[in-house]
Every structure is written in structure tokens, then in C-alpha cells.
Amino acid sequence: MANLAIYVTVRSYVQRDREECHDRMMKNYFIERPRFPTHDFRRQFRMRRELFESILNAVVNHDHYFARRLDAAGQQGLSPHQKLIYVFRKLANRCSADSTDEYCRLAESIAIENLKRFCKAIEGIYGATYLHKPNRKDLKRLLRKVDKRGFPGMIGSLNCMHWEWKNYPTGWAGQFKGYHNKPIIVLKAVVSYDTWIWHAFFDAYGSNNDINVLWSSPLFDNVVNGWAPEFRYKVNCNRYELGYYLTDGIFLKSFSHPDSAKNKLFS
Template identity: 45%
Template structure:
């Protein structure tokens, strides 16, 4: 989470060394157990399966996943923890970021995401899909309004007026709630 191990001394009631060793052991176990399956970039086959699953469930062709972020506990009025995730229908987490709210907003978190490194560097795999007879080269993510204007982000309308825009906003927000 970008925190030093000694920040957890009081909260976890353990020494800095024990906290560091425990975190290392847990991380190593997760990587050894799940690394081959889940700690890899999606293949073209993976992306095509995601397209099919999201289109069947939500009606959005070419959708890779949804971005969801910021958590506010019941006694805080504003977000107290940032938990951003992109997950598929089988709970394959493509991206996760945990941190304290404040300077960690959606844009800062995106800058730290390995998901978009390849896309921004022109190295993302082509994963074409068709909509209304038009072929698109890359899939997209459903997001809220703060994200940058990338072609891979589809945002909901802020104040939809037309009925079709209202329907899209409801369906888009419903899909984002799955995360």
C-alpha cells in the first residue's frame, strides 16, 4: 500500500520486523499459489471471453471490465480509503490499488496501473470487436467522470436528457456496481 511497515505497529500490535516478514510471507505465498493463473496479462483469448461474458450479462459489446473506486465508512462523509479494482465476472482482478484517500485520486491511481502501460506505449494486444457493423481495435472500461479522456474509457452521462442516454447511464452504473 505504499506504507512503511512500522506504520502498522500500534494497529496490528506487532513489531516492524514481524509486520515486514508477515507481509513478505503472505505476498510470496500469493504469488506462488496464484501467479501463473492470475498474475499475468490477459491474452487475446481472455479478452474475447470477457467480451462475451460482459455482452451477455450487461449488453455492452467490447467491454473488458469496470473501474470502481473509493470507499467511505459509515462514520465518514468523504472517502477514507481508496480501493480501486478492475475485475472480470469470474473475479479475476486485473488491477487493484489500496491506499489512503487524499492525494490518491483516480488519476494518480491510473498513473500507477500496469494495465494501461502497454496501451499508452502502443504495445497492447489487438482485441477487435464489432458494434453496429463497425470494428474497434481495443476493448474499453466503464468508468465514472473523473478519469481522463482515453478511448478505452466509457463514462456515464452526467445529466442525461434523452431517454436513450438515461437508459445507458442506468445500465452503465449497474455494470459498475458488479465490481
């Protein structure tokens, strides 16, 4: 019988001094007179400290995973501030899972689990408020705001973003080709004036362009089925009864210098 070699990987324990790390974070940003001013906090985490603390309280109340508790060795575990600072640093700077270990004291496996739990908590807390199409009350608010800015009847800004797909399956590479022969995935989104992304749709690029992605999305289902709410407004002395989206020239090419009555009307 051939010799059977068994390899056992022993994981070394790393003393991360999490209590000391928590105290340093509080002195840096969260005490009455922190070491770093408010504009440094906003630059690091892309938000105000008040918003950070509001999200922190909501997440801790929703999922006790984020509350501070004793670990198996009887030591104080990670604080809510450590867990959320890691999340916002990763989301704001697109860094790797273990890149903030020196500051936040999260091992890579814990950091990944922490991010997943945070995303589920945010969806559970804010999903009913933000992950829905505009109702009549929302539409009235949007239309009232854009009308003051000179765009009567506009219900959102529509655009597509092309994302390079880094870890794509090799067998799918041919049908996901983008402009530069790299696999691309398209994200189409509708955003309101207050950055409320109330519609998002992913599609592969490949044979699709922005118009095909728009066509395959459910954005205009209500219009096609006759369920879309009607608005009455005037633009250039013409009456309209359906809202519209503000887009760039990718979706609809216009004439930069219209030289006829027909082209001027189209533009």
C-alpha cells in the first residue's frame, strides 16, 4: 500500500488587541473633541458622522450580530464601531477584505461575514422604503421638484454603466465582450434628484447595447400594459400625459446643428 501523507494546516492565533483598537477609534472620531475634525471623517467614510451613527444604531437594533459581546475565550469581542468602520471603508475605497486589519482588527473571514450581514441588515431595514418604484406620493414630490428646475414631467435620470467583469467564467468570455475585448456587464439605473436609485437592472453587454438593455428591462412594463400614471404638462406649447426620463446621447442621438424644421422639432 502506498504511503499516505496527511498534511495538517495549523492556524496561528493573532492577538489583535481589539479593546485598544476600539478606544483608539473613539478618540479619533467619536468623542466630544475627536482627534480628527469632521471633514476628515467625511473624507474617510463618504458621509457625516451623524449619518454613520444613525445607521449604526439601526443595524445594531436589527441584528444583534453587530452588538458587542464576549467571545469564546471570555474576551470582549468587536465593537459595532469596528464592524461598521470596516464596512464603510471597504465600500468607500473598494479595498480588499484584509486590508483594514491593522486599523479595524478584523480577520479576513470575519470581515467577509461582517460585510454580508451588514448588507442583509440594510436591506431588511431600508428595503421597504427605498427598494420600490415611486408611488403617487413619490411621483408628486419628484415632479414638483424637477418642475422648479425647468424639467416638467421628468421622473428620473436614466443611464447605463459598463463594468469590467474581472473573475468571469472563461467559457462565457465570448458572449460578454465589451468595447476593449474584455468581459463587461451593464448596469442600468434610474436616479432621482436626491440620489434615490429606484430602478436598477443588470444585463450582459456582448450583443447588447444600451438600448437593448433598456428594452429587456422591466422599466416600461407599466407603460406598455397601460398602468402608468398620467401627468398633464406642457413643453414648447405641446401637451403631454406621460412622464419621461432624462438621458444622454447614447440612447437617442440628436442633431447638434438642426438645419431643417423637421430636425429642429426632433431636437
